[in-house]
Amino acid sequence: MMAHTSLYTVDPLGQEDAALLRGVADLLVIAFPTIYAGNVTQALADVVQFAPEDRSLVARDSEGAPIGWVRMEHFKKQSSAEIKLVAVHPTRRRQGVGRTLVMAAEERMRIIGCVTMLATVGDTRGRTNLYGMDVTEDAPRLLANFACHADHPAGFFLKIGYRLVGLLPDAYGPGKHDLTLARRITHNEG
């Protein structure tokens, strides 16, 4: 077991427990309605695909039900890793579960020698002040003045110590950018 609180535990997600895998798939469908559009089969395929090699962690409540999930990736020969997805059940948000999952993922990546954790979040729905803008003109100034709505996940990453370090302009269409946040994980004071 990697981490324990009185309310939930965080462990690597293996492939053995079919009911747990299905529970995580249900969680992803709820947490990412635009990605999965109710397609539990697709969510389950993703969960199963990333279960090996300790690339994902699950948070479970005291009855064993999944309440959160994080998937991280480490690219060979690189000293940075990336949070690919992190999800917490809507009824368990703003209780520290997301932060605990990200910190547990950071711990695993630090152990294998990673120095920096990245997180990439897109804005396809106008939830940041960069939406709709041509960011190629003056990206440093725009990044310095970044702001987002309360329902955009960039706010979560900023709150737990990540900083906006760059963006991929127009990744999802004109004015719909991908934002990259990062945090040094060699000292975990986030």
Ligand SMILES: CC(C)(COP(=O)(O)OP(=O)(O)OC[C@H]1O[C@@H](n2cnc3c(N)ncnc32)[C@H](O)[C@@H]1OP(=O)(O)O)[C@@H](O)C(=O)NCCC(=O)NCCS
């Ligand atoms: C983003 C998400 C994982 C956050 O999980 P969570 O368990 O609610 O986060 P935590 O409770 O650990 O929050 C840690 C801190 O960030 C703050 N926070 C959480 N979400 C926030 C948001 N969207 N904007 C600003 N701050 C936020 C919390 O209030 C808390 O602040 P505190 O330290 O002052 O108490 C969750 O909202 C979620 O599953 N969203 C849908 C999926 C998603 O968008 N994932 C991220 C992209 S991959």
